[in-house]
Amino acid sequence: MSVIQGEKKKKVGVLLLLSMLGLLILLPFAVTTTFASGEEEAVAEEGDGEPKMGKDVFYKEEGQFGPISSRPAPELVYPDDYGTYGDYQSRTILWIANQQHLYFGSFVLAVPMFVWVMELIGILKYGKDPKEGKKFDDLAHEMMKISLTAYSVTAILGGILIFTFLALYPGFFGYLASIFRPVMHLYALLFILESGVLYVYYYGWDAFNDGNGDWKWTHLGLCTLLNAVGIVLMVMANTWVSFMMSPAGVDEAGHFLGDIWKVMHNPLMVPIVIHRILGNMSFGGGVVAAYAAFRFLSATNQAEKAHYDWMSYIASFMAVMFLIPLPFAGYWLMREIYGYRQQMGITLMGGLLAWVFIMQATMIATLFITVNYYLMQAMGRIPGSERYHGAFKFILAILVISTISWLTPHTLVMTPAELKAMGGAQHPIVGNYGVMSAKNTAINTMITTTVATFLIYQRSNFNLKVPWAWKGNIFLVCLFALAELNILFLGIYGYFIPANVRIGLSVPQVASTLTCLFVGSTINAKMLKGAEPIGEIRWGQMSRRGAYALFMLAVAFTWTMAVMGYLRSSVRLHWHVNEILRDNSPWAFTNPLGYAGNINSLNVLLFWTMLLFVFWLASLYATKSPLAREAEARGEVVAASH
Amino acid sequence: MSDNNEETGKAGMGAKIVFAAICTAALTFYYFVALNWVLMGPAQNLAYPYK
Numbered sequence: 206m207s208v209i210q211g212e213k214k215k216k217v218g219v220l221l222l223l224s225m226l227g228l229l230i231l232l233p234f235a236v237t238t239t240f241a242s243g244e245e246e247a248v249a250e251e252g253d254g255e256p257k258m259g260k261d262v263f264y265k266e267e268g269q270f271g272p273i274s275s276r277p278a279p280e281l282v283y284p285d286d287y288g289t290y291g292d293y294q295s296r297t298i299l300w301i302a303n304q305q306h307l308y309f310g311s312f313v314l315a316v317p318m319f320v321w322v323m324e325l326i327g328i329l330k331y332g333k334d335p336k337e338g339k340k341f342d343d344l345a346h347e348m349m350k351i352s353l354t355a356y357s358v359t360a361i362l363g364g365i366l367i368f369t370f371l372a373l374y375p376g377f378f379g380y381l382a383s384i385f386r387p388v389m390h391l392y393a394l395l396f397i398l399e400s401g402v403l404y405v406y407y408y409g410w411d412a413f414n415d416g417n418g419d420w421k422w423t424h425l426g427l428c429t430l431l432n433a434v435g436i437v438l439m440v441m442a443n444t445w446v447s448f449m450m451s452p453a454g455v456d457e458a459g460h461f462l463g464d465i466w467k468v469m470h471n472p473l474m475v476p477i478v479i480h481r482i483l484g485n486m487s488f489g490g491g492v493v494a495a496y497a498a499f500r501f502l503s504a505t506n507q508a509e510k511a512h513y514d515w516m517s518y519i520a521s522f523m524a525v526m527f528l529i530p531l532p533f534a535g536y537w538l539m540r541e542i543y544g545y546r547q548q549m550g551i552t553l554m555g556g557l558l559a560w561v562f563i564m565q566a567t568m569i570a571t572l573f574i575t576v577n578y579y580l581m582q583a584m585g586r587i588p589g590s591e592r593y594h595g596a597f598k599f600i601l602a603i604l605v606i607s608t609i610s611w612l613t614p615h616t617l618v619m620t621p622a623e624l625k626a627m628g629g630a631q632h633p634i635v636g637n638y639g640v641m642s643a644k645n646t647a648i649n650t651m652i653t654t655t656v657a658t659f660l661i662y663q664r665s666n667f668n669l670k671v672p673w674a675w676k677g678n679i680f681l682v683c684l685f686a687l688a689e690l691n692i693l694f695l696g697i698y699g700y701f702i703p704a705n706v707r708i709g710l711s712v713p714q715v716a717s718t719l720t721c722l723f724v725g726s727t728i729n730a731k732m733l734k735g736a737e738p739i740g741e742i743r744w745g746q747m748s749r750r751g752a753y754a755l756f757m758l759a760v761a762f763t764w765t766m767a768v769m770g771y772l773r774s775s776v777r778l779h780w781h782v783n784e785i786l787r788d789n790s791p792w793a794f795t796n797p798l799g800y801a802g803n804i805n806s807l808n809v810l811l812f813w814t815m816l817l818f819v820f821w822l823a824s825l826y827a828t829k830s831p832l833a834r835e836a837e838a839r840g841e842v843v844a845a846s847h
Numbered sequence: 848m849s850d851n852n853e854e855t856g857k858a859g860m861g862a863k864i865v866f867a868a869i870c871t872a873a874l875t876f877y878y879f880v881a882l883n884w885v886l887m888g889p890a891q892n893l894a895y896p897y898k
């Protein structure tokens with residue numbers, strides 16, 4: 206009787222909690238409506254009759270004009286509008302504060318997306334195989350555990366970032382706050398909602414857990430809500446960044462024209478959001494894989510080793526799944542940047558910042574080589590994979606050739622004597638590889654090769670049993686070979702046609718790669734139906750090199766994010782808000798590459814130091830007390846302390 | 848091809864594989880040609896949407 210009453214109380218409690226959360230969702234909207242209506246009134250009261258109208262810097266035709274609803278962008282003066290700590294560059298301090306917040310923010314927003322997938326798989330599998338279902342559920346729970354500590358760090362870093370803005374860039378921050386005022390509190394309130402949902406979701410894990418019953422689905426619903434709020438938060442933060450690059454919803458003097466959506470929906474908002482979501486997912490997967498590799502290397506028994514080996518595989522699979530479309534999203538973003546301001550695109554890819562793209566190419570090539578290397582090492586624990594070992598050296602050769610081609614610069618930094626000896630800034634032979642035709646060919650080749658390695662990995666443990674297996678094999682070989690030939694053909698053809706035609710070649714190149722990805726993996730999955738395993742996968746027996754490769758992968762992700770973030774931010778040159786708010790501080794110049802590289806490395810180092818602390822905390826949490834260990838040895842069930 | 852196949856007039860597995868490979872290669876080739884043909888034009892318009 207008391208058990209039933211307890212159950213009832215629990216259900217009522219959960220329902221109350223959920224309705225409270227629902228009300229919290231509505232709260233920010235109510236607040237925004239109040240803000241928005243207040244603003245309209247303020248504008249109406251200002252003038253005698255009609256409010257003064259301003260002309261939007263971006264939106265044309267309908268909606269081109271809007272009521273002037275704020276002060277103009279201020280003309281900032283150094284040192285009055287800037288804060289300093291001695292002679293140190295305030296910009297660098299802000300750069301570090303921003304980057305650290307972004308790293309942790311990306312991580313804590315990406316992990317719940319994986320957790321959602323893992324929990325769903327767990328629920329779906331539970332009905333057929335409870336043991337397997339629980340395995341995925343535990344994995345989701347463990348991922349969330351790492352994210353929870355990181356969440357506190359993110360909030361602290363967010364506070365540090367705000368204080369840095371207020372202390373060092375009060376003039377700039379004041380202007381940005383005047384534009385985004387209608388949504389700034391919405392952002393803060395959503396944070397409360399995010400925290401509330403996160404804590405209920407995490408701490409309610411066991412309370413909601415009835416395998417795959419109603420409460421488990423409710424728990425998954427909480428994760429959906431968590432992700433929905435997380436994505437909105439990320440989109441909002443991204444609109445500030447994209448507004449600084451490509452302002453809209455303001456006039457030439459920087460007056461806010463009364464429509465916050467136009468400010469948020471600026472020309473680069475959507476591609477930046479898409480690129481960042483994909484990037485976050487890859488990065489999050491990489492970091493979780495590194496955590497699993499860390500636990501794999503420090504595991505003291507075989508069961509633990511096997512668990513973390515499996516976890517590292519799942520996390521790295523997620524990372525790779527989002528890494529593959531990432532270059533295409535990046536390409537789209539660049540296209541939009543060219544569309545918005547051609548000069549901005551040229552500064553990025555052909556001018557001042559072009560060398561940073563060479564650094565980026567090196568990092569992304571490292572990512573792809575590392576992914577392939579990890580898969581090859583991971584195949585060491587799969588019986589049957591020996592059949593494919595011979596192909597590894599060819600795969601690596603293709604990847605290395607593509608890398609060399611990709612990171613060849615168009616022009617070199619040289620002394621006058623070297624310039625004279627070479628007969629120009631461009632090398633007569635090597636210089637040919639420094640153009641987009643060659644670079645696009647290289648990256649598409651690398652992605653196609655990675656897809657091929659992955660398909661090999663998937664089938665390495667099986668003897669195919671479908672009667673049409675031989676036809677499927679022929680089809681896959683033809684598909685990959687001809688796709689690669691097409692990519693090569695389009696790359697070479699690009700040298701013989703003018704630039705405005707050449708730019709069109711990249712799309713069929715990408716389409717060839719995507720065909721391999723989607724058609725190849727579908728056919729491969731169909732071929733694996735009813736396939737016979739050659740032996741049991743020896744989880745826990747991956748080489749240590751494979752685990753180190755995962756560290757390499759995660760660090761390469763971190764460094765790539767640092768370098769590309771620097772690039773995106775630097776393209777504004779001497780503007781805080783492009784063409785609206787000028788940077789009048791002494792640090793309005795573009796940093797030398799060496800300095801930028803050093804600060805990026807420092808950022809990576811700082812992040813990983815903090816992250817190792819988070820990992821250590823997570824492992825500390827998992828350590829059982831001596832009493833619990835003894836009880837477990839006796840076979841008693843010990844109530845979870847969390 | 849073995850004598851047995853000559854007698855029965857049936858092609859061997861090797862011949863079937865070669866035939867299937869050529870046909871698939873040809874069809875895949877057509878697919879990529881069509882892909883280039885269809886995508887190259889619109890892609891150029893996409894590249895300069897603001898001119």
